[in-house]
Amino acid sequence: MMTKPHAAPVLRTPTAGVSLMVIPHEVPLVVEEARPGQTGTWQGPADERLAASRIPAALRWNPGTDGDFGLSEPQTVAHFTKLSQKNFGNDTALYPLGSCTMKHNPKACDEMGTLSSVNLVHPSQDPRTLQGSLEIFWELERWLAEITGMDAVSLQPAAGAHGEFLGLLVMRAYHEARGEGHRDEIVLPDTAHGTNPATASMAGYKVVEIPSGPDGLVDLNALKAAVGPKTAGFMLTNPNTVGIFEKNIQTIQKIIHEAGGLLYYDGANLNAITGQARPGDMGFDIVHINLHKTFAVPHGGGGPGAGPIGVKKRLEPFLPVPRIVKRTAGDFTTEGMERHPQSVGKIKAGYGQGAALVRAYSYMCMLGGDGITRAAEIACLNASYVKERLKGILDFPHPGRSMHEFVASASGLKKRTGITAGDVGKRLLDYGLHAPTVYFPLLVPEAIMFEPTESATKDELDRFIAAVQAIAAEDPALVHAAPHTTPVKRLDEATAAKKLVLRWHTLARLEA
Ligand SMILES: Cc1ncc(COP(=O)(O)O)c(C=O)c1O
Structure with a gap:
């Protein structure tokens, strides 16, 4: 049974000059x-x-x-x-942050990433002295290519958004090499993650947004109307950002390719399909893979992550250098611009985030092909279980079957009780659970996006479900003021965003 957390403990306001050591949470x-x-x-x-x-x-x-x-x-x-x-991490409890795939990061993989043989080498060393690292990176490239159905991989990008940026640079280089540099539009569905339009703009493209249909899927007529001779590419994730598989992906790829564009796969949702389906087989030309999501590299707080990209054969010449080459068994070397004159150059120092790459490699070794496939199955099962159990409390605007995550709406709850999606997220912290993603995707009012990953046990899922049920029945005033038990209480978010306090000040100093 779920124990109800206490409301705010009443703390005495410290008087100026009193030692901070007596104030709970102050360090x-x-x-x-x-x-x-x-x-x-x-x-x-x-x-x-x-x-x-x-x-x-x-x-x-x-x-x-x-x-x-x-x-x-x-x-x-x-x-x-x-x-x-003071922190809440995914080593603390369930961290169901939709779209972020906060799964358990096995400590054995961390151990591998911190081995001196991994950390005490430098990417500028002569490749002959880096054979072990190069072998790991080369194999990781092959495995990622196999999982995504691509022909070649670059490990360099440091995050998903960085991978997107590299992917679009490769896309531009490809079009330019074909004399089609005039293609300056990237088409996106309105469910796209914010990094997609941001990356497209940063890469110098105009963004063309198309609406999704009532089923949450790409509206094929809107897509047909949006593409043309100026289309460079279409960015999509599958399952999409509302957690539903784009069943029309074959038609989508035909529309894009017939218009002369390329199909870009945002790999943030790869955890739903590893070992089950491959973006390359769906017709995607470029993919990024968030190793810090799907392959259990710790993330949050800004990294370090790793966002390798994979491409189809015709795009391989444009990948960044250095490329890692296997000459014979156990003999690896690297090649630069002289061997790859069409390369977009470098996107990051060295070969990428070395320690993150080794963590992902270790994780893949631990799970093996069967384990990676099973992980996707359990991730989808866990999300479906919670979705079914929350029916009647939250609304589910898209009727289709969700995969590894789902988007619910707190609109009905808000109408009945005044409790918003943000309130639910904040109050869950008092129950010792991390909040799901709220207010994304933007097209769902009062969105709550839940992604338990395969790491969650059934007990944890039940605890989460019981907490949401309890919150929906609580005194709305208590919920509006949550969280009550965390070091930082409810902030005025506009003030917090506009008046950033980035320097540490002791309370005594602030009050002085
Ligand atoms: C759908 C989607 N695309 C792209 C990204 C960007 O990835 P990263 O945070 O690794 O830059 C995210 C991050 O959460 C995402 O959810």
Whole structure:
């Protein structure tokens, strides 16, 4: 049974100057906690250490002159433990953030990514001294090509959006090489993730948005009307952003290809179909793969992620350099612009995010082909289970069968109780669960987008369902003011966005 979290604990407002250590959740900076004589290790006098430092004197923090200055070991451990407890990660509990695929990141893969043989090599080393890394990267390219149905892969991009950008640079280079550089329009469905139009604009394209049909799928007539001699490509994810498989994908690819455009696959939703269906077989020409989603590389807080792209044969000459080449078994080398003169150049230093690539490689080794296929099946099963159980509380604007995620609407709930999608998301935090994605995609009013991934157990799914049911029956005033139990309470979001506070100030200093 779900225990109802308490409403806000009443905290005394601290008086100016009172030690911050008594205020729950406040964790001062290390430099604020440090005191003379507090140290767990003896490293020599502070002034000698500073003198040996290469940091220019003007930029050094001067910890004081009388003796050693710092934190003892228990204080250090307490400091970082407290900080870690302020956070909610997918090691804490269910993190069903739709479109983000926040699955469990096995610790064994982290271990592989931090091996010294991976981390203590440099991409500028002579390739003869990088054979192990090159072999891993080369194999990873092959596996990703196999999973997506593409012919060649570049591991360089550092995120999905970065992959999109590279994909569109490759697209432009392809059209230009064919004397069709005048193609300057990218067509997108109105369900597209914000990075798609943003990337298209950054790459210098005009964005043409088409509406989706009432079933949430691409409106074929709108697509036909939108494409023409100026179309460079169409960006789509499948299953699409409302979690439904674009069953007309063969017709879509025909429309785009007949117009002379290319079909771009946004791989954010690949987790629904790994081992089941391949974008390359659906007619996509370019795909990006978010390794930090589908292949269990930790993400959030801005990375580091990895967003390799895969392309069909005719686009391979335009991939970035260096390309990794296998000469014979166990003999790898790299090739630059001289061997690939049509390449778009480099998109990132080295070969990509090395440690992230090794994590994804390890994950794929652990699961094997069968495991990767099974993961997609369970991801879809988990989402379908929650969707069925939430019927009657939330609305489901698209009748079709959802795959690994679904989009519900809190419109009816709002009408009945005043509780909005945002309120549900915030209140879930009080139940110890991360909020799903809310207000995306934009075309669904009061959207709640839920993606449990294959990592969630049935107990966790039941806990989530019980929490949503409980919230829908709670006093709306309590829900409007949530979260009540987190270090940061409900913010005025407009003020938070417009008046960014990016520097740490202790409460005492703020109040002074
Ligand atoms: C559908 C979709 N496309 C693209 C992206 C961008 O990927 P990244 O965050 O790796 O840049 C996301 C991210 O959530 C997404 O959900």
